Amino acid sequence: MFRQLGRLGHMPATPLESSEHRSGALLDHLARRMRLRSESVLAPLGLRPRHLVALTVLRAGGGTGQQALATILEMDSTNIVGLLNDLEAKQLIERRRSPEDRRRHVVELTADGAKRLSEAECALASAEDEVLGALDPAERETLYELLSRASTGTAPNCTEAICAADDPL
Amino acid sequence: MFRQLGRLGHMPATPLESSEHRSGALLDHLARRMRLRSESVLAPLGLRPRHLVALTVLRAGGGTGQQALATILEMDSTNIVGLLNDLEAKQLIERRRSPEDRRRHVVELTADGAKRLSEAECALASAEDEVLGALDPAERETLYELLSRASTGTAPNCTEAICAADDPL
DNA sequence: AAGGATCGTCTGTGCAGCACAAACTATTTA
DNA sequence: TAAATAGTTTGTGCTGCACAGACGATCCTT
Numbered sequence: 001m002f003r004q005l006g007r008l009g010h011m012p013a014t015p016l017e018s019s020e021h022r023s024g025a026l027l028d029h030l031a032r033r034m035r036l037r038s039e040s041v042l043a044p045l046g047l048r049p050r051h052l053v054a055l056t057v058l059r060a061g062g063g064t065g066q067q068a069l070a071t072i073l074e075m076d077s078t079n080i081v082g083l084l085n086d087l088e089a090k091q092l093i094e095r096r097r098s099p100e101d102r103r104r105h106v107v108e109l110t111a112d113g114a115k116r117l118s119e120a121e122c123a124l125a126s127a128e129d130e131v132l133g134a135l136d137p138a139e140r141e142t143l144y145e146l147l148s149r150a151s152t153g154t155a156p157n158c159t160e161a162i163c164a165a166d167d168p169l
Numbered sequence: 170m171f172r173q174l175g176r177l178g179h180m181p182a183t184p185l186e187s188s189e190h191r192s193g194a195l196l197d198h199l200a201r202r203m204r205l206r207s208e209s210v211l212a213p214l215g216l217r218p219r220h221l222v223a224l225t226v227l228r229a230g231g232g233t234g235q236q237a238l239a240t241i242l243e244m245d246s247t248n249i250v251g252l253l254n255d256l257e258a259k260q261l262i263e264r265r266r267s268p269e270d271r272r273r274h275v276v277e278l279t280a281d282g283a284k285r286l287s288e289a290e291c292a293l294a295s296a297e298d299e300v301l302g303a304l305d306p307a308e309r310e311t312l313y314e315l316l317s318r319a320s321t322g323t324a325p326n327c328t329e330a331i332c333a334a335d336d337p338l
Numbered sequence: 339a340a341g342g343a344t345c346g347t348c349t350g351t352g353c354a355g356c357a358c359a360a361a362c363t364a365t366t367t368a
Numbered sequence: 369t370a371a372a373t374a375g376t377t378t379g380t381g382c383t384g385c386a387c388a389g390a391c392g393a394t395c396c397t398t
Binding site for chain 4: 234235236246247249250251254264267270271272273274
């Protein structure tokens with residue numbers, strides 16, 4: 001519990017710049033708006049928003065054990081199983097047993113998965129246009145970059161392993 | 170249904186610059202992580218994440234009718250009622266009948282509401298630190314600004330009505 | 339080799355968010 | 369007066385999700 005707000009101008013020397021600008025609620029709000037639109041757009045592709053999230057994380061993170069995935073996504077591992085089952089049934093991911101520890105399933109995006117993910121992202125363009133309509137392309141890119149950095153922990157400059165997987169174009 | 174993707178390299182001259190950088194999944198992911206932390210932090214204040222979202226929108230938007238609110242939040246209006254009932258019971262918002270159209274309830278943040286919102290945002294600082302740990306303060310401010318602009322439609326510069334309401338302390 | 343810990347899987351249970359529908363009041367508008 | 373609109377209330381059902389229990393497979397001890 002700090003000073004709460006700027007108050008009456010007699011704050012010592014606290015910069016107070018970014019002060020109470022908490023992004024949480026806005027994040028929630030926009031994510032919801034996005035999700036609502038995504039669902040209908042994604043349905044024809046046989047995906048749901050959370051599949052997209054998982055695929056995105058996998059694309060960024062490479063071969064991950066599923067309990068590591070559970071940690072990243074902050075989901076219960078039992079629910080991860082179902083999620084991955086869906087994706088594996090569609091051959092968008094692959095579960096391979098880790099050679100080091102054969103209990104472990106290493107989850108990886110397949111070529112199909114990367115492709116489908118790109119398609120989905122492409123299909124989401126109009127949804128994003130609606131939700132982020134107030135931002136110009138440069139701002140959206142900035143937003144993407146910030147979100148990307150935040151979500152992959154402290155990754156400074158690795159936001160472009162992204163296009164590596166699927167563009168044999 | 171456009172061309173789906175770049176496919177086989179015979180795309181005309183599409184720049185393809187920011188290309189497939191869709192923020193949807195990242196937004197979802199971060200919002201979830203944020204929400205999980207928020208819930209426990211907010212509980213002692215008698216609030217839940219969605220209350221925060223509603224309060225935030227109200228703070229930004231001023232006196233809104235509840236069906237307008239339903240549109241903004243993209244929630245069913247029946248659920249808005251319950252949400253507002255919660256907030257009104259805690260005297261964080263006020264429902265006044267609109268003088269122009271007495272059917273309409275104009276919803277407004279009370280002084281208490283603004284205060285509580287600030288407290289909540291303050292309490293969320295640590296949660297945000299965890300989730301946005303990879304971003305420095307300037308970047309977080311940028312993020313906030315982008316999210317704020319996006320969520321209030323095309324609002325360029327009205328993010329600081331914030332500190333006006335509650336500081337008679 | 340035996341014991342316990344760990345990873346993943348499957349099943350089931352229960353709660354909460356939320357959309358949807360129907361019925362009602364108060365009020366405005368045609 | 370009749371119809372449309374804003375809000376409220378209640379109920380129903382689906383879905384997401386956490387949580388728990390049980391199981392097989394595989395490590396890691398000792």
